[in-house]
Amino acid sequence: MKFSSAIPRRKFLKIAAMSGTCLALGYVSVFGEEPKIVNLDLENGNAESELNPFIYIDTDGKITLLNHRPEMGQGTFEAIPMIIAEELDVDIANINIMPSPADRGKYGDQMVVGSQSIRRNYELMRRVGASAKEMLIIAAAGKWNIAAEKCYAENAMVINRSTGAKLSYGDLVADARKLKAPDNPTLKQAKDFKIIGKSLPRRDIPAKLNGDAQFGIDIEVPGMLYASIERSPVLLGKLISFDDTKAKAVTGVKYVLKTQREVFGQVRVGLAVIADNYWAALQGRKMLEVKWDNGDLETWTTQKIKDDYIDASRKPAEVFEQKGDFDKTFNDAPVKIEASYETPYQTHAPMEPMNAIVSVKKDTCEFWGSTQNPNGMKDFLSKKYKVPQDSVKINYTLMGGAFGRRSLTDVVEEAADLSKQTGTPVKVIWTREDDLTQGPFRACSLNVCRGAINKDGNLVSLEHKVICQDIRNQSGNNSKPTDGIAGGINTEYAIPNLRINGVLRKFYIPVSYWRSVYHSTNCFAHESFIDELAYAAKKDPIDFRLSLLKNHKRYTGVLQKVAEKSNWYSPRETDTGKGVAIVERSGAFVAMVAEVKRLQGKIVPTKIIAAIDCGTPVNPDIIRAQTEGCIVMGLTSTYKSGLTIDKGKVVEQNFNTYKMLRIEESPAIEVHVIESSEQPEGAGEPGLPTVAPALTNAIFELTKKRIRALPFKLEEL
Template sequence: METNALSRRNFLRVSGIAGSALCLGFYFPANAKKGELITVNTADLSGFEFNAWIRIDANGKVTLTDHRAEMGQGSFQSVPQIIAEELEVDLKDINVVFAQGDPVKYGSQITGGSSTIRGSYKKLLKLSATAREMLITAAANKWNVPASECYAGSGYVIHKPSGKKLHYGELVADASKLTPPKEVKLKDASAYKLIRKPLQRMDTPMKTNGEAIFGLDKKLPGMVYAVVERSPRLRGKVKSFDGSAALKVPGVKQVFKIQMMVFNTTRDGVVVIANSTWAAMQGRKALHVEWDESGFEHVNTADIYKAHEDLLKTKEGLSFKKQGDPDGILNKADKKIDVIYQTPYQAHAAMEPLNCIAHYQPDKIEIWGPIQAPDWVQGDITSKFKMPKGKVIVNMTFLGGGFGRKAFLDYTHEAVAISKEIGAPVQVVWTREDDIKQGPYRAGISYRGQGSVENGEISALKFKMAGQNIDHWNGPSRDKANNSTAEGFLKPYYDSIKNLSFADVPYEMPLPNMWWRSVYASTNGFAYESFMNEMAVLAGKDQLDFRRQYLKDERCQALISKMEEVSGWKSRKKNEGFGVAITECFETTVGQVVKVSRNAAGKVKIDKVWAVMDCGWYVNPDIITAQIEGSVVMALGAATIHEITFKDGLVEQHNFYDYLMPRMSDMPLVEVHIMENPADAGGVGEPGLPPFAPALTDAIYDLTGNRIRKLPFNMNAI
């Protein structure tokens, strides 16, 4: 680092902060992934904007700046648990605040890909241990004793021989003047007192007593409210509109046309501004809008899947991965299968609908809301409104669910555009109908699986997928296979199956598609693991034994043994159906066993789900259990209850009355087991979803002999 001259301003700032607090953070040179640990003194002397990840004040209170969103996944608990462990403070003494969007300060801030813990835990452990060692050194210097005679606990530094102790608050001024040690010793997992413990979440009380601020709770002085009547078709344009009746609604102030960016195209809408959300909604009902829908393909759901099937049967597609000669083996094979699987379009349907507050001013833009990617929003608004990045301030609130939708940039762009038009702060609220009918959606995808068996072993596998590619909406080349063609398929299979190929058959459709929880693994997992179950039957093998034969690495073998043990796989009874699936995404492998039976009315019911997760290093087993249970709920809905369908190019669903959600009575018992091993941390929030559907349909096949290859299906019709 080059040290700049100490200006009067920086001197005052350094002396003011350093004299009252110990502040530690990371500097990310050129937005590098690996940050350099620094104090506020170093940051100011070097001219860096400081990111105070940890701040300990003169009262010993620890403030943690969380650079990622909290949308129910538990970062407001897991991250403090990491900090408290190595810092040796009580959890109750940690206050968590959201960081503003700034990739220069914080690196990547996207809450997606199950990356919050796996992407930050090593930095956080080191940061906390560094602060602890600096406080110990400060105390040892005060006492004029060796630091080796001192230790930290519950926010104090204690001198072992004498029993003397000093509170962290008494030490921060001296500690802040020290140079952080380059290397610190971290605890062994066997010494953890907080990490790996099922501690209750600290954000639960505030989320149940109304203290937590979600997007819709935030208010600004002089703020008005807006709803938007948007084109029901992505490329539909406003031909004309009449807002006279809307302006007669009490509270309605303005009506005007707006455009929002959706990827690299635009969507038209008519905005109603009012003094309350209710008034704006009533004003929208009184609008009359005529849309120009010329040139739009009026597609139906059945047409989409028919096109998929035709492509899978007639096109080889773009090769993603190929080893050996699967085509040659399949052409000569006597014992083989050739089947198609299909998965539906899905809405995100987060419990909190989209909303965003924006205040456009000539010299700055400020945003508040439930945002999964504040750094992306900052960059997007900077580009689109030609405002210097430092003048675009993105503030996160709590999110009531996101699942990828709130990492998208359309709703924040729209809010800023409306605020600029009216010259005032505005809160734009999407209704549930807006959210479900506008998208973007998880794309519906079809798969063709071809496989052969010789002497009871796989001789060849060939997979092709046809469906919309998320990457194509952002404009890259169409001549490359979908980067996620094989997502969800376990890597050890590549070592044991000699003849194997994956291909992507491009399919274009003007329907906005986007990430959805576990992204392509949620659809790939159903196809690939269902096919492996069919291959096991073709080979005459038990499904778990079959996988053990091909997943030969140590972690997979241990996971399979655990699945077999906890589910009682080897002692299955008559009139019970058992199914299995194992998938991998975001560096975590999850195996699930599903048990089904028939109820007194003869209907198939799900009795129990056993989920075994290998995520390597982890923080809180209760949060993991909650995430897997939530994943099973979401997977159950997508497999058996809801889907987005299209008629004449329009979405047919509106709200929860026709985009149904699983009920409590639908939910089976879920038993979660976490594998213990020294591997690096993997993701937790998403990997529990993909194995459920293939395990469920395998269980149904085991019970009924009915092989399900198309989702969703009706449990009551089996």
């Protein structure tokens, strides 16, 4: 399979036209109805329906897939073709893949968030492949003048069961494309899979290694200018005045212009230095003399926010879920446990800093860059500049990391505004310092937990209260949090008296989606507290969890797997501790055991063992890679980095203070993918939430010290 990180649709259509006859299929999605497979008009689309991804077969038998999901490292460029190739009965090497245009009408939702790409497209992509195969079989049967049932497909050929005669897919395209796509094609049984379930190598990796792959920051367009934007270090600071004399004296600087971006209802102002090269723009920016009015925002510190959260924890909370009578059973129980857990703001810190190129003209808009949200980009530009959707072109590339940050349109807003003002395409590039300090961030949180054990050693009541900012309610006067802030609190535990609630806080600091979102904070608190309850009940932490999950096969399966692979029930080696944690995220179930050792007087994480059940594993190696990435990111946020606020601004400016886990610091990582025939679920996020609680629970087993605030310092244990 060939890999292309950015091939325009126009070029694809030219290739199709040169190839002659072709078969192109996609699926129609009408709200409230089952999607249907349809024949596609490559040049004009289908004016009557909303279309999603489609495949193309030329007369040489080559197959091309227009993938509608941007690639940010999650592996959809390999996994989606695998699904189609399985049902189409072709060698995966015969499939080419190219990014589709950004078009919600044809391709549906194209945003890549929440580990959704495979779980939302698995059945549909199978049906696309199966429909094409059935049409090719019917075409072959027509040539042989026999019933379609007397033919079968294998390795891009249709074979006559009686005579053994063969026709290639390329030979059949001309006839097959005239047929109506079947509504309900027959899908393979899992036992017959030849591709799905195999750890095939990702075809995008070589291009990333040799430099052929293009990311947003690599793109250049004719006539474009570069912009670097100075903003208040105190978020929401107001621009009072500036002197740009020295900035404009820098060779190459063309303009100094005001601009702004909106983040969840909050407008943030900046001063852009625009030049004919990025270095000049950056040097000009350094020469600006700017005065900001930050008001009382400069009084805010991490400690002030913490004090606010503690005060808020005593206020009435919004109840998200409740069963039984928590108050009575808690008050009556002989053993009561209460604990609070703190997590900081975190930045996304992708290796590719935020960037965007936009060209705004009278009747058209065009974007080039890396984005998780092609449709959102198109919607914003169309609405903002009153340009029809079909006159807005989105050229999305590979992403050099995203983690939720690239789902927003704020950087595009800056580039578009500057393009409108200058009349030229403008490329905005954020510095690393911009990327780390300007937000939006993962929300910091305070989790207050209470639980009770009865005289028989059973957990009878639990309350988990979340105090934090709400991504979906950051501005305005509404004081009620949404239940999204409770993500990661395990409601599958068989606890007879349960209350989950939350208190909303609103600040000038913007928050947004960060890999696994609220699961990354709440799971730390919840699984740490479950561990504390296990010790209070004098029970083994895994056995305690299993006793609360007797009727949950998938949780039980991953717990038993990590118990086995970690030798959990064997006597501990000297100076060794182990901890466990579980979570469900994006439909996938994860159990994790962390191991720590005391080496030369220091506590060192030595091994992480994870088991993940995400349903049918389309490509187990991709799942393992995603889980490994989650673990590394989780370790970083657990004991390497976190954002602190002082005088209203973010203290950590670059990787010298916002530290990343280095490869030589990583513990051994072992990921076990559970065999399953269930519907595929997400894999890009589920491996992260359990890292912090598994590790801190392991540290407790070894040291008897409970860690309830992140990040902590290993050297201080």
